[in-house]
Amino acid sequence: MPVLTRLIPSPVVVDIGCGAMDDLAGLLADQRISASGELAFAISNGSGQALRERLAPVLPGADWYEVSDGTIDSAVKLADDIKGKRRYDAVVGLGGGKIIDVAKYAAARVGLPMVAVATNLAHDGLCSPISILDNDNGRGSYGVPSPIAMVIDLDVVRAAPVRFVRSGIGDAISNISAIADWELSRKITGESVDGLAAAMARTAGEAVLRHPGGVGDDEFLTVLAEALVLSGIAMSISGDSRPSSGACHEISHAFDLLYPKRAASHGEQVGLGAAFAMHLRGAGEESGLFAEVLRKHGLPVLPEDIGFSADEFVRAVDYAPQTRPGRFTILEHLDLSTDQIRDAYADYAKTIRS
Missing domain, CATH: 1.20.1090.10 (Dehydroquinate synthase-like - alpha domain)
Known part of the structure; x- marks a missing residue:
């Protein structure tokens, strides 16, 4: 008798807990995510910069891209910047919902898996197959692949407003x-x-x-x-x-x-x-x-x-x-x-x- 089932799209890794950010380098080295360590990080110009200073020493193969806002233009620009730089294994969105949505869209545009590292718990888009981005007509929803990995450090979450x-x-x-x-x-x-x-x-x-x-x-x-x-x-x-x-x-x-x-x-x-x-x-x-x-x-x-x-x-x-x-x-x-x-x-x- 055949077993009929369906595949559920979900992250290969979900890490939620205090100090989860301390294990980020090891998680990203997972063969299913980035064997080479070649990673493109999308960060904000606020809290993202502080986290970059903390993480950059243990992620020598990463490039860091500052995202100015949560617009479709920023997402397209990030995709273009990533595509024109070098070959990456994955895109990492490090920040709140806007940064993660921009990173999801950019990763989809260049055909790379995306890792979501959330710094707050403001909404349920962190692990969703949707990017909410501002455009000329207001705000749009864009279908994208779900993150391949999800990291939420409760210490970082607690430090946010x-x-x-x-x-x-x-x-x-x-x-x-x-x-x-x-x-x-x-x-x-x-x-x-x-x-x-x-x-x-x-x-x-x-x-x-x-x-x-x-x-x-x-x-x-x-x-x-x-x-x-x-x-x-x-x-x-x-x-x-x-x-x-x-x-x-x-x-x-x-x-x-x-x-x-x-x-x-x-x-x-x-x-x-x-x-x-x-x-x-x-x-x-x-x-x-x-x-x-x-x-x-x-x-x-x-x-x-x-x-x-x-x-x-x-x-x-x-x-x-x-x-x-x-x-x-x-x-x-x-x-x-x-x-x-x-x-x-x-x-x-x-x-x-x-």
């Missing part, structure tokens, strides 16, 4: 809302749901949602880091962002487009969007738990917490479905009028405050 950890929490727990939207779409539209991707993303979100620890605990940071990695792998399995992106992300994208100079962090916005979406589903107890966990970790539960009025939030929810044409979520299902959204928000705010 705590707002990055909070953002990652919002992104991780929003998976639960995104999966509810995916399953709703299967019921209403017949959309296919990848059960493995859904299980992985939901488990990741639940692990963070129900963990008793806080942003300063190593155990909690480990669970959060693992959840963000698993979310990225879930997206690789499904071939798109569906396991981690539903109404919560539509609302966040609406904030970005309608209020580009005032938008909060991605995780703050999707966490708030997820709590509201759960309320729209009539999941009162679950919505209350979302709000409780968001408050516990210092994330917003109401738009006023991030400087937006109720009317501005209503406008964002009303606009949200336009940000992902063809994606079916609770927002498309209910198809609420502006007045109905306003009433739903008033009920949500009353529930959250009580």
Whole structure:
């Protein structure tokens, strides 16, 4: 009897823990990553420079490329610079989400594997097959291969501003809302749901949602880091962002487009969007738990917490479905009028405050 299975796209190495950066040179010397030590590092001009000083002595075969921002132009420039220099074994993105997204895109463009070395836990794109890059029309999502290796040093994460950890929490727990939207779409539209991707993303979100620890605990940071990695792998399995992106992300994208100079962090916005979406589903107890966990970790539960009025939030929810044409979520299902959204928000705010 043949064993039927499928290959899951995932990193060959995942190293999460305190002091993980100290083992980076040995990890990169893995025959599956870089036998020769010829590596192209993409770094920021801030914290990346300090890490370069720390790592350069043990990585003599590396070249270091400074990335100025998270735009498609920077990603193309990095690819051109790498291609014109010498033959490398891999591209290493060392930094936050913007640096890693630029490095993923550049590596794909030149046909090299990519290693993600994250310095914060702001969102679930660290290990995903997607690069989010700014372009002339705002912001675009670009399909890329997933990282071949993932390194997260909790000591480095803890040294970064705590707002990055909070953002990652919002992104991780929003998976639960995104999966509810995916399953709703299967019921209403017949959309296919990848059960493995859904299980992985939901488990990741639940692990963070129900963990008793806080942003300063190593155990909690480990669970959060693992959840963000698993979310990225879930997206690789499904071939798109569906396991981690539903109404919560539509609302966040609406904030970005309608209020580009005032938008909060991605995780703050999707966490708030997820709590509201759960309320729209009539999941009162679950919505209350979302709000409780968001408050516990210092994330917003109401738009006023991030400087937006109720009317501005209503406008964002009303606009949200336009940000992902063809994606079916609770927002498309209910198809609420502006007045109905306003009433739903008033009920949500009353529930959250009580």
